[in-house]
Amino acid sequence: MPDRGFILTPTTRVVAGCPEIHLHAVMEDGAPALVIEDRFRPYFFVRARDEDAARRLADRRVSPQALETLDGEPVLRVDAALPRDVTALRDRLAEAGADALEADVRFPYRFLIDRGIRGAFAVSGPFELRPGVGRVYRNPTLVPASFVPRLRVLSLDIETSLDGECLYAISLAGAGGERCLLVRDEPVPGGLPSFVERFPDERTLLERFLELVAQADPDVLTGWNIPDFDLPALQRYCRRAGLPCALGRGDDEITILRDPGFSREARAVLPGRVVLDGLALLRGAFLRLDDYRLETAARTILGRGKLFGPDDRGEQIEASYRDDPARLAEYNLEDARLVRDLLEKTGLIELSVRRSLLTGMQLDRVGAQIAAIDSLYLPALRARGKVAPSVSREGPEGEAEIAGGLVLDSLPGLYRNIVVYDYKSLYPSLIRTFNIDPLTFVAGGAGPPEALIVTPGGAAFRRDEPGILPELVARLWDERAEARRQATSGARWPSRS
Incomplete structure (x- = not known):
């Protein structure tokens, strides 16, 4: 029988x-x-009318397909040797006046999309056992499956000097138990x-960690603000000690990526x-707090908080490390x-797992909305x-201006006879009402009026073909409502489905 699994990092x-x-x-x-697939190749499409340019630039890696563009033009598939x-x-085709279609899908997600795999899979085939990695399948049979995993979670927190130059302690809680690792080169009176392990220097502590x-x-x-701090x-500490900061399943070091957009939010990438x-996670959930400090979140949700108060916390950490390391260890572990x-x-x-199973995005990218829509x-x-x-991918000079949603400036004052309309999920409702979809869009509104759904802004969409977006919205509407209920009630998802 096939074995079922859940993808952590593609x-x-x-x-x-x-x-x-x-x-x-x-x-x-x-x-x-670890599932390794080396038979799949990156590819994209071009319009059949651009065949000469595609064959000139891509050599023999061009083949006809029984597919067409949204406008009904036939297409060709172009295979590439490497993802890059x-x-x-794509750039060379653009210079030749030809558009590359579906050329912006990441290579591993292209593989998963083509196989209909969204998070969970069933695998058949031989495997070998590799220390630290587990089962290793090479080119197995992989198909979609229904499976909700039980994940092992480990929370970590570090304490440092005020300037961040010295590591004082690292605490772990969750999978593997609870303990605090403390840098202290001499015995502690009393x-x-x-739960505390003492080490004479940073290097030996990091090796143990x-x-x-x-x-x-x-x-x-997990932890609190760990990709940024x-x-x-x-x-930095591992590099200073001459150690690889390999926290994943394998020998690769951790990679910190930062969103190039406005948020500048950091992601940490670990194989496995x-x-x-x-x-x-808390910021992106349905929970609303006065602020998103650990102290506020813990007091609001758990009814308890950090062991050191907010006033002069840095000084308290320094004093405790110097005079009362047991107290610092307690503080560190409690965080x-x-x-x-x-x-x-x-x-x-569990909510992130559910979103991953819905969209096919890996757990730390479930908020990537455009990629999720692609999936x-x-x-x-x-x-x-x-x-x-x-x-x-054009820059600002090449982009057409698009008007956003209408926002009216408020006029301060006191008013009578005010009616407030609060539309639940307004944009999804509009998508369903007007059958809004790239597939059903009719440029210029050409066609018999009875065959079209026309928005108040004049955009026209066909009635005779159900749009994909309205179907997705209808399905996800109920899933979102259930996910919200689960998140706000603190209920648990079942371990299997």
Whole structure:
């Protein structure tokens, strides 16, 4: 029988000039696994009328397809040798006046989309066991499945000097138990609590920390603001100590990525594990707080808070490290516990799993709305024999101006006879009401009036073909309502579906 699993990190590697898709996963029995696929190749489409340019630039890697654009033009498939070649070919085709279609889908997601896999899968085939990685399947049979995983979660928190130059302590809570690792080169009068391990210097502490993470083998690493503070600091300390900051399943070091947009939100990438920041999860949930400090969140949701008060907390940490290291260890461990308990109480990791299963996005990218729409929309579009355009990469000078939603400035004053209309899920409602979809859009409103649905703004959409977006909205509407109920009630998702 096939074994079921859940994808944690879909990544790409190039080995001996060949692209490989690496799907790190957790299996139904909780064991880690790695699925390697090296037969799949990156590809995109061009219009058949651009065949000469495509063959000139892509050599022989062009083939006809029984597909067409949204406008009904036939298309050709263009295969690339490596994922990075897609971008180069797209640019060269643009210079030749030809558009590359669906050339903006990330390589591992292209593989998953084509197989209809959204988070959960069933795998058949032989595997080998690799230390630290688990089962390793190479080119197995992979199909969609229905499966909700039980993830092992480990919360971590670090304490440093006020200037961040010295590491004082690291605490862990969750998978593998609870403990605090403390840098202290001499014995502590009166001793330390049993959960504290003492080390003479940063290097030996970091070696023990990396060892404990590997032993606990969590699927999820969490904490409070860890992609912006804890993990970059650990990277610096490991480099200073001459140690690889390899916190994933394998030897690769952690990578910190920062959103190039307005939010500048950081993501930490680990092969085989997912970093889910407690702060980011709470901000993105339906829970509303006065602010999103750990102290506020813990007091509001758990009824308890940090062991050091907000006034002069930095000085309290310095004084405790110097004069009362047992108190610092208690403070440090409680911070790790608070994040663990917050996520358990709110069920936000389970909510991320549910969103991943709905959209196909990995756990730390479930908020990537455009990519999530691609994951849902493209398979439905392909089932109708169509391909989508690529998202435009033109700069501001090449972009057409698009008017956003109407926002009226308020006029201060006192008014009588005021009526307030609060439309639930306004945009999804409009999409369903007017059958709004790229597939049903009629440019210029050409056609018999009885065959069209015309918006108040004059945009026209066909009545005779159900749009993909309205169908997705209708399905996700109920799923969203249930997810919201689960998040706000603190209920748990079942372990299997």
